[in-house]
Amino acid sequence: MSVPLLDWASDRALRVRFADTISDAAHDDVRRALAAFERAPVPGQVNLHPAHASILVVVDPLAATAEAVEAAVRATLHAADDLELPEPRLVEIPVCYEPPYALDLDDVARRAGISIDEVVRAHAGALYRVDFLGFAPGFPYLSGLPERLATPRRTEPRIRIPAGSVAIAGSQAGIYPVEIPGGWNVIGRTPRVLFPPPLLRVGDRVRFLPIPADAFR
Amino acid sequence: MSRLLVLAPGAIATIQDLGRPGFGPLGISTAGAADPLSLRAANRLVGNPEDAPAIEMALGGAAFAFEGDAVVAVAGADLACGIAPFTATAIASGEKLRFGWAKRGSRAYLAVAGGFVLDRAFDSASVHVWSGLGGRPLAKGDVLEVVPGRGTRRPANLDTAQRAAIEASIFRKELRVTWGPQASWFSEAERERFVATPWTVGDAIDRMGLRLEGLAIALAHPRELLTEGAPLGAIQVPDGGRPIVLFVEHQTTGGYPKIANVVSADLAALGQLRPRDTIRFLPVSFEAARRLLEVPG
Numbered sequence: 445m446s447v448p449l450l451d452w453a454s455d456r457a458l459r460v461r462f463a464d465t466i467s468d469a470a471h472d473d474v475r476r477a478l479a480a481f482e483r484a485p486v487p488g489q490v491n492l493h494p495a496h497a498s499i500l501v502v503v504d505p506l507a508a509t510a511e512a513v514e515a516a517v518r519a520t521l522h523a524a525d526d527l528e529l530p531e532p533r534l535v536e537i538p539v540c541y542e543p544p545y546a547l548d549l550d551d552v553a554r555r556a557g558i559s560i561d562e563v564v565r566a567h568a569g570a571l572y573r574v575d576f577l578g579f580a581p582g583f584p585y586l587s588g589l590p591e592r593l594a595t596p597r598r599t600e601p602r603i604r605i606p607a608g609s610v611a612i613a614g615s616q617a618g619i620y621p622v623e624i625p626g627g628w629n630v631i632g633r634t635p636r637v638l639f640p641p642p643l644l645r646v647g648d649r650v651r652f653l654p655i656p657a658d659a660f661r
Numbered sequence: 662m663s664r665l666l667v668l669a670p671g672a673i674a675t676i677q678d679l680g681r682p683g684f685g686p687l688g689i690s691t692a693g694a695a696d697p698l699s700l701r702a703a704n705r706l707v708g709n710p711e712d713a714p715a716i717e718m719a720l721g722g723a724a725f726a727f728e729g730d731a732v733v734a735v736a737g738a739d740l741a742c743g744i745a746p747f748t749a750t751a752i753a754s755g756e757k758l759r760f761g762w763a764k765r766g767s768r769a770y771l772a773v774a775g776g777f778v779l780d781r782a783f784d785s786a787s788v789h790v791w792s793g794l795g796g797r798p799l800a801k802g803d804v805l806e807v808v809p810g811r812g813t814r815r816p817a818n819l820d821t822a823q824r825a826a827i828e829a830s831i832f833r834k835e836l837r838v839t840w841g842p843q844a845s846w847f848s849e850a851e852r853e854r855f856v857a858t859p860w861t862v863g864d865a866i867d868r869m870g871l872r873l874e875g876l877a878i879a880l881a882h883p884r885e886l887l888t889e890g891a892p893l894g895a896i897q898v899p900d901g902g903r904p905i906v907l908f909v910e911h912q913t914t915g916g917y918p919k920i921a922n923v924v925s926a927d928l929a930a931l932g933q934l935r936p937r938d939t940i941r942f943l944p945v946s947f948e949a950a951r952r953l954l955e956v957p958g
Contacts, residue, residue: 453842454922455950457892464887478686491685493890493913500890502685505925505951577688578888578914581792585888585914621688622792640782640794642687 445473445525450514456490456505458513460521463497466587470497471575472529475647480524486516494576494646496585532573532647537619537634538655539568539610545633545660552595552612552629564654566590567610567631572617572650582621582639586650589617601627608633610652635660663729663754663807665773667799671722671760672866673790674799676777677770678714681785681795685913689794691893692909693787695719695768695868695932698827699737703772706734706749708816714779714786715772716799719866720935721762723799725771729754731807732774732816737831738766738933747824749774749816766832766933767866774816775808791869791910833930836923838942839950841895843918848881855920855942860904862938868910871934877902880918891915894923894931896942906931926953 446469449461460477463470477499481492488507493500503513541549541564553560572586579585594615602625605611609620611628618628621639632652636643644650667674677700680693694700694717701711709715716723721740731752735742741761744750746769752758760769779786782795789795819827844852855878863872878898891897895907897917906923907915908931921942923931934940945953 451842452839452947453890453919454892454894455839455925455947457890457922459842459890461889466887482686490682491691492683493685493892495889495914496887498887498889500685500892502682502691502892506954510947510951576914577686578890579688579912581687581689581789581794583688622794624792639687646686 445476445521446470448473448521450517452510453500456503458501458503458517459498460501460517461498466496466575471573474499474576475529476524476527477521478646479527479529480520484520486520487512493578495578496575496587529647532649534649534651535644536651536653537636539632539634539652540655540657540660541632542657545609546631548598548629549631552593552631555595556592558592563593563631566593567617568652568654574644574646574648574650576646577642577644580622580624582642582644584619584638584644584650586617589615591615595629597627598629601625605630606633608635608638610634633660662809663727663731665731665777665805665807666726666728667801667803667805668724668726668757669722669801670799671718672720674716674718674723675788675790676714676779676796676799677717677787678785679712680787680909681783684783685890688913689783689789690909690911690913692789692868693785694770695909696737696770696831696929698831698929699768700770702747702819702827703734703736703770705817706736706747706819707732707772707774708814709772709774709776710813713772713776715770718760718769718771720767721760724757724759726757727752727754729807733758734772735769736827737769738763740769747819763935767935768932773807775810778806778808789910830926831929831933833927834938835941835943836927836930837945837950837953838896838921838923839947840944841919841921843886844920846880846884846918847878847920851878851881852920854878856944859939859941862934862936862940864936866936868908870908870911871906871931873904873906878904878920884918886916886918888914888916891919892922894928895919896921896923924950924953926950
């Protein structure tokens with residue numbers, strides 16, 4: 445495990461950073477840290493917010509001094525240095541890339557300068573990794589999007605994005621687990637329920653399988 | 662078995678307890694009551710555990726009818742409703758409680774001795790409004806069953822000094838902040854403007870975040886932040902430069918730079934801000950922020 449940088453993001457949230465960029469090594473560090481803090485919480489621990497290359501450890505500021513929390517975090521991470529990570533699961537997620545589900549597929553194809561079929565082939569041809577669940581309950585941040593599909597966020601976020609919407613923003617792929625507002629580009633929809641209960645967890649590998657509209661139900 | 666009938670939810674009314682800590686790895690923020698100090702006080706007054714679910718009413722206009730006798734308490738914002746605030750009151754079967762509009766603050770908590778019979782999701786009865794986790798806001802015609810009995814604890818009285826201490830904590834307009842993890846991304850001049858500016862709370866009463874109007878705050882140089890965990894009370898600065906204070910239903914992670922973070926001691930005060938309120942930020946050290954928790958007020 446790389447030596448993490450610790451700093452306080454608030455008086456109750458310690459930021460533990462392994463790297464400033466997305467990498468396999470940083471992801472494994474986050475997975476190890478998450479497993480370690482879930483198994484052996486630090487004094488006053490109330491929550492954990494894992495991300496691409498960092499994890500935020502939220503504590504009750506009345507339960508322990510800042511120094512005690514930092515020391516416990518360092519000790520826990522040191523002990524987790526050689527933690528064996530379980531083999532990632534592979535989860536296959538069927539996606540319909542057709543109207544009326546593929547709200548922004550035309551835009552994504554136009555920006556990439558390729559046909560709609562090529563967008564679908566590229567998106568469904570890649571293997572993704574669940575870096576973390578964040579933003580909203582059960583929302584997976586997936587790394588592994590083919591570079592040519594990178595598309596900026598929509599300038600006007602939608603008020604409601606239907607549950608199951610498969611979307612991309614920047615170099616990220618994701619799936620909207622519940623109907624919420626959002627600004628990602630929607631290129632399809634899955635009939636699988638992502639939440640609740642949460643279908644995916646940190647470290648899973650994901651593949652998308654194209655399905656026709658009449659198979660959607 | 663007593664029951665509470667919702668005659669009107671007012672602006673918005675939801676069931677809230679102290680939230681669901683521990684589910685951050687699933688993308689679920691702790692959430693819970695917008696003003697936990699008032700929720701705890703209302704519960705203590707009627708002899709409930711401090712974390713029992715109660716009704717969080719925003720801005721006012723809610724009305725309830727009781728079938729069967731009950732003991733209730735209201736704490737938080739002053740929403741005139743015919744019973745004394747911060748006091749346990751016996752309600753006879755058939756009586757109604759009608760709440761006016763907040764004269765001070767924005768949210769009040771109605772606790773009933775014994776608590777309500779509720780479903781729980783992820784260990785909490787809290788309603789997470791924007792994602793739908795835990796249910797939906799209360800609607801006209803909803804019926805809440807009251808748990809039989811009279812609460813599991815001895816009801817506590819709040820004396821004048823205790824009530825004054827709570828009100829001093831929750832009705833603050835000057836919020837103490839610590840500098841955020843990306844504070845150094847802003848020039849010293851921008852950070853000074855952030856502190857000197859009186860900020861206006863936006864029009865929406867929203868548990869996810871408070872939009873602030875005032876000056877636009879600009880980064881010294883355009884920079885991309887790798888998405889990272891976002892704490893409660895973080896003040897993030899999106900591309901347009903209009904700060905947003907992440908509130909109880911905040912997203913668990915975010916990619917916007919965070920210039921500052923409201924201190925734990927002032928989080929309940931965020932829950933009592935109203936649309937168009939003017940607030941200021943006062944930077945303090947992390948040590949000072951922690952000390953504020955030991956001496957409320």
